[in-house]
Amino acid sequence: MNRAYELSGANLLTASNVVKDFNGHRALNHVSMEVPGGSIYGLLGPNGAGKTTLLRIINQITAPDEGSILFEGIPITPEHVSMIGYLPEERGLYRKMKVGEQALYLARLKGLSRQEAMKRLKTWFSKLEIGAWWDKKVEELSKGMAQKVQFITTVLHEPRLLIFDEPFSGFDPINVNLLKQEILQMKEQGATIIFSTHNMASVEELCDHITLINESEVVLQGEISEIREKYRKNTYRVVFSGDREKLGNGLESRFELLHVEKDGREQYATIRVKAGTGSGELIRNLAEITEIRSFQEILPGMNDIFIQVVNDASQKKGS
Amino acid sequence: MNKILLIIQREYLTRIRKKSFIIMSVLGPFIFAAYILIPMYFATREDTEExxxxxxxxxxxxxxxxxxxxxxxxxxxxxxxxxxxxxxxxxxxxxxxxxxxxxxxxxxxxxxxxxxxxxxxxxxxxxxxxxxxxxxxxxxxxxxxxxxxxxxxxxxxxxxxxETNIQVKNIKWTRDGKTQESNTGVVMGVGYLAGMLIFFFIFFFGSQVMRGVIEEKVSRIIEVIVSSVRPFQLMMGKIIGVGLTGLTQFLIWVIFSLLLITGLKAAFFPELNRTPTEQVIASDLFEEPADNNAGEGINGEAPGGETPGNEAPGNEDADIATQIFASLKSINPGVMIGSFIFYFIFGYLLYAAMFAVIGSAVDNETDTQQMILPVILPLILGIYVMISAINNPDNALAFWFSIIPFTSPVVMMVRIPFGVPWWQVILSGTLLLATFLGMTWMAGKIYRTGILMYGKKNSYREIWKWLRYS
Missing domain, CATH: 3.40.190.10 (Periplasmic binding protein-like II)
Structure with missing residues (x-):
């Protein structure tokens, strides 16, 4: 029926060729991004890369100079704000207002009726064990408590698209876990989540897809498993017993011994397989010269990929 | 639209429930009454030390x-x-x-x-x-x-x-040749009060708008809100909500002050009408000629060395009342009240938009000082022109400042009781309305950018840049 919708397929949100200039400084340079429905999408990048600007454009807080944002294939309109929940990085609450009253106000701004908002708030407040704070003023709350209230007001209207910008900052590990469970549960219920963070461990844990923005441009994009595959370095970690010298001398030239260390009774070796050969060859070679206790490929962490991609991109720009 | 109402409601309710609002509502009339009664008290008190x-x-x-x-x-x-x-x-x-x-x-x-x-x-x-x-x-x-x-x-x-005492009485000829008694003092007082009220209201509640915007910026709730409503809706909701708070407070003050002044006057100054000072004021402003010959209004020779001012005040009070009443009648109440409401509301809206811009441009309240001066300067200028206009409501200075939108709410109010040609009121009103619309449109653009900016050097150059962002 709608051609644009058909083109975008199952994407809940599509950003195409978004450009945003701020007085001579280009904050976003032809950024495109496709967020599949029902996924958790990581939006990564160093500070000042343009993530927040993109999130603000998706939330229609600022307008793009070029390009467009489609929500389910349709150009996004102010009517869509009730389908989006946004937890910005710079977030706060009215300090002098009471917690319950404030949550109610924010929920009604998202289009919920008073009764419905009340009902849902009661459920959420007891779920996150903050029911007792309903009549407290925000200024009496700790940072973590206020963050819980903000989280609730972001998800209360059960939006199709949830946007979290550094959602876990200010939380203790127990509450981080609690929130992760809630986020995963919302995904199961069909919500799509855009997740912006510097915490790469949680990206690996939660995200299905990522976009990495550096200096206003997309430098890496795709499914997280594919990316990790792409950045594998053919490096293996071997736990072995036997003579270290023998391992060093017996290794064929197709393999490069990067590192050997001894930790208590165990010995570890890190070995890179050069191009044109495989892990099977390495195992065969190792079996001849030592006793293999365990053998494992070292997959790059998102943290390493992040640093590598950003450094490469910066160098390319610099040269 | 529904969202704007929600915002207005929140701004209004949180403000009128504040302790400071309740305290000011109670103390305001006392401060008002004190402002009026204390100078009165000192003026009526003679130095009785021998x-x-x-x-x-x-x-x-x-x-x-x-x-x-x-x-x-x-x-x-x-x-x-x-x-x-x-x-x-x-x-x-x-x-x-x-x-x-x-x-x-x-x-x-x-x-x-x-x-x-x-x-x-x-x-x-x-x-x-x-x-x-x-x-x-x-x-x-x-x-x-x-x-x-x-x-x-x-x-x-x-x-x-x-020994002579000349009485001067003002008679105004209306366009159709009817005569109208007018007392400059009373007419002047009405205009002055109206102008001052507008000035005070704009200044006090305009800066409340500014503080409200800063509060939202400092507490970092602004980005959460503008992901639900448009920045323009938030700005207008705040301006209207604060305006309604101000109107409520004013209404409380006016009613309480009237009750208080009447009550205190009766309780503490029963002799007020007989003090020499008031006799002086009375003979200066409200004196009725002793033998008032059918609208001639020019006193003949004062009989037998007795000047009317020294006469024992018999029915003088009644005369004063009639005079004030007659003078007030010379002011067209429809025009006066109508234009007061118009200049009151649109003057506030115009300045509130500018105060909102300042609030959006700074990170904390101490930074507002240098930004606020250019905004309130025309307002203060308006007050000076208003005071000069009291003496001569039709001079060129008063004319121009009552047409220029930034000063017209204050200056026009002091001219209106004396009668202003229709075309001038319409011109001034249209200009004010147009400026309000233009200013609000511009303010909305600046505000939208400013509220999300932190740590910027606050200057009008920066604001000018924000205005040109799309």
């Missing part, structure tokens, strides 16, 4: 008065006395004058008629008022003395007849 000035009268100027003893009340005063001593050198008073109990020493040289100068000695600075009384007393005596040297028969009678 002061005696010792006079070394070498000229024998006051000999006539000292016939019944050396100490007498200075003519024209009540609590100021002269004690005449003769043939005593000044030197005898010089040491220990403070302990003598005299307020000052007046030395009148024997050649006062020729030299026309005298000397006052004292240990403390002699007050201007006392000096003036002494001066006038001496001048009167010398004038009498000089006149009497001409040897005119029936001098006293002639003097009494010569």
């Amino acid at each position: 002061k005696t000035v010792v006079v070394i009268d070498d000229s024998k100027l006051f000999t006539e008065y000292s016939a019944n003893g050396p100490t007498f009340v200075i003519p024209g005063t009540r609590y100021l006395k002269f004690k005449v001593v003769e043939g005593v050198p000044i030197e005898t008073f010089r040491t220990g004058f403070e302990e003598s109990g005299y307020y000052a020493l007046l030395f009148i040289p024997s050649n006062i008629l020729a030299s026309a100068s005298s000397l006052i000695y004292s240990t403390k600075q002699t007050s201007v008022e006392v000096t003036a009384y002494i001066k006038r007393a001496m001048e009167n005596e010398i004038e009498h003395l000089k006149l009497s040297t001409h040897d005119i028969p029936d001098l006293e009678k002639i003097m009494a007849e010569v």
Whole structure:
């Protein structure tokens, strides 16, 4: 029926060729991004890369100079704000207002009726064990408590698209876990989540897809498993017993011994397989010269990929 | 639209439930009443401390008065006395004058008629008022003395007849030739009050809008809100909500103040209508000619040396009331109230938008100081022009400032009671409306960018840049 919708397929949100200039400084340079429905999408990048600007454009807080944002294939309109929940990085609450009253106000701004908002708030407040704070003023709350209230007001209207910008900052590990469970549960219920963070461990844990923005441009994009595959370095970690010298001398030239260390009774070796050969060859070679206790490929962490991609991109720009 | 209502509701409810609002609602009328009553109290209070000035009268100027003893009340005063001593050198008073109990020493040289100068000695600075009384007393005596040297028969009678008190009454001709009595004092007062109210309202509640915007920025709730509503809706909701809070507070104040002033006046100043000062004010402003011949309004000769001002106030109160009433009638109430509401509302809206811009441009309240001056400068200028316009509501300065939108809410209000041509009111109103729309549109653009900016150098150059962002 709608051609644009058909083109975008199952994407809940599509950003195409978004450009945003701020007085001579280009904050976003032809950024495109496709967020599949029902996924958790990581939006990564160093500070000042343009993530927040993109999130603000998706939330229609600022307008793009070029390009467009489609929500389910349709150009996004102010009517869509009730389908989006946004937890910005710079977030706060009215300090002098009471917690319950404030949550109610924010929920009604998202289009919920008073009764419905009340009902849902009661459920959420007891779920996150903050029911007792309903009549407290925000200024009496700790940072973590206020963050819980903000989280609730972001998800209360059960939006199709949830946007979290550094959602876990200010939380203790127990509450981080609690929130992760809630986020995963919302995904199961069909919500799509855009997740912006510097915490790469949680990206690996939660995200299905990522976009990495550096200096206003997309430098890496795709499914997280594919990316990790792409950045594998053919490096293996071997736990072995036997003579270290023998391992060093017996290794064929197709393999490069990067590192050997001894930790208590165990010995570890890190070995890179050069191009044109495989892990099977390495195992065969190792079996001849030592006793293999365990053998494992070292997959790059998102943290390493992040640093590598950003450094490469910066160098390319610099040269 | 529904969201704007929600915002207005929140702004209004959180503000009127604040302790400061309730405290100000209760204290406001007292402050109001104090502003009006305290100057009134001091103005009506005479200095009743008795002061005696010792006079070394070498000229024998006051000999006539000292016939019944050396100490007498200075003519024209009540609590100021002269004690005449003769043939005593000044030197005898010089040491220990403070302990003598005299307020000052007046030395009148024997050649006062020729030299026309005298000397006052004292240990403390002699007050201007006392000096003036002494001066006038001496001048009167010398004038009498000089006149009497001409040897005119029936001098006293002639003097009494010569004394004149002119009454000026304003009659306004309306366009269709009808006459209208108008009292400049009352008309002036109405305009002044209206202009001041608008100024105060704009200033006080405009800065509340600014503080509200800063609060949202500082608490970092702004980005959460603008992901639900458009920044323009938030700005307008806040401006309207604060405006309604202000109107509510004003209404409370006006009602309470009226009750309070009436109550306090009855309780503490029952004699107020009889004090000399008010008689002076009354005779200055509200005096009805003694024999008012059918609209002529020009008094003839005051009968028998008695000026109307000194008459025992019999039905004078009633006259004053009639006068005020007549003067108020000369103001078209529909035009006055209508234009007051118009300039009140749109003046506030225009300035509130500018205050919102300042709030959006800064990170905390201390940064507002340098930004606020250019905004309130026209308003303060308006107050000065308004005060000058009171004397001459139709001069060119008052005309132009009542047309220029940034000053018109204050200046036009003081002109309207005196009657302003329709085309001027319409021009001024249209310009104000247009400026309000333009300013709000611009403010919305700047505000949208400003609220999300932190740590920027706040300057009007930066604001100008934000205005040009799409």
